[in-house]
Amino acid sequence: MLLRHTPKEIKERSALTINPAKTCQPIGAMYAALGVHKCLPHSHGSQGCCAYHRSALTRHYKEPVMAGTSSFTEGASVFGGQANLLEAINNIFTIYNPDVIAVHTTCLSETIGDDLNQIISKAKEEGKVPAGKYVIKANTPSYVGSHVTGFANMVKGIVDAFPVNTGKRTNTINIIPGYVEPSDMAEIKRIAAELGVKAIVFPDTSNVLNGPQTGKYEMYPSGGAKIADLIKAGDSAATIALGPIASGPAAKALDAKCKVPCEILNLPIGIRATDEFVDRLRILGGVCVPESIATERGQVIDVITDNQQYFAGKTAALIGDPDQLVSLAGFLTDIGIKVRHVVTGTAGKKFEKRVKDVAGGDVNVKEAGDYFYFHQLIKNEKVDIMFGNTYSKYISRDEDIPLIRFGFPIYDRTGHQYIPSAGYRGAMRLVEKILNAILDRQDRDAAEEKFELVM
């Protein structure tokens, strides 16, 4: 009973967060940067921030995550970190030879007011950026936003740096996959390829953070969006941005910069959202949906139909990142599960409407909420299953509610790196996980005379 002091009575709080339902902006920025081939993320701040961000990503993906740091000490903290960043850029290109350094700020460098544009320009003037190499940037002050905002900011930084409109439109579709797992990015690419759509997916962490064990350490794995493709993204016919919060700003920036029109969709998690994604790909790509995709869809529908008696009327509580929660809430509603509480730590005024549009008006929804509030909602109305990251396990244990791990970070389970939640295949995986959680609980609690071999 680690959280036994959480009271049932909910009181208004405006200046206090208890157990935040988010991590800090640079983690998302670092994750997005790793989705560019031969890119080394760089944290412009103190070593402690960088160590935390690297360790959070390493523990979630079970892969070594490399990043540079400006290593602020007292001097840089007072007078600014320009000298540190200039030296870091020089050292990184000389020693580690990446094609791109992706610099993000931290609370400290933002508070000082370091101007990344000016420092990067100075590095170029001083010849510290070799020909053909890039330094891109994102401002990621962590006292606002969350890791999702940081991801969105760095993806926009990629758009600011690379795509060029040469005036020769291609029939390629850009896909910005959102803050999802490497496995989901691979699945999104696979669906596009299956439809016969030529796509540029960025960022793309597949084969970066879910690569095979080869016995040999590769500082720059084979995955990641290639610079040549990122430049060509400015000539594409359209952009599909998956997730308005994580991908929307970059898609709009690409439209403004290179006149590539964009469509912003929900993340393709669950049948409804995947249908929407496949349909937009079909229309924008001018292709037909192949039988293979129709079969995948039909198989998930079959499993849902076969097991609908276990889903119908069950209740769920969801906590995590906004784009994921909207699609998940829609999927659960579609299979007959009543979504009761939805809390995200990321701020966003439209979140409540988005959830209620897919899950109905009678849901407790909170943006910029925390685990404490989420726990209070559950204390007031208990549910049958919970969805959330590793930190949700304390509430799950205290309230004796089965937890399905979903979102970021997941430190205490594995598989999310390799097995997608996106697409029809991902929906199948989710259905299996939900069913296992419900039936395991039913078996555990069944009276002897009701303990069934065949459900």
Ligand code: SF4
């Ligand atoms: S919240 Fe700010 S100070 Fe803390 S680790 Fe993140 S960037 Fe660093």
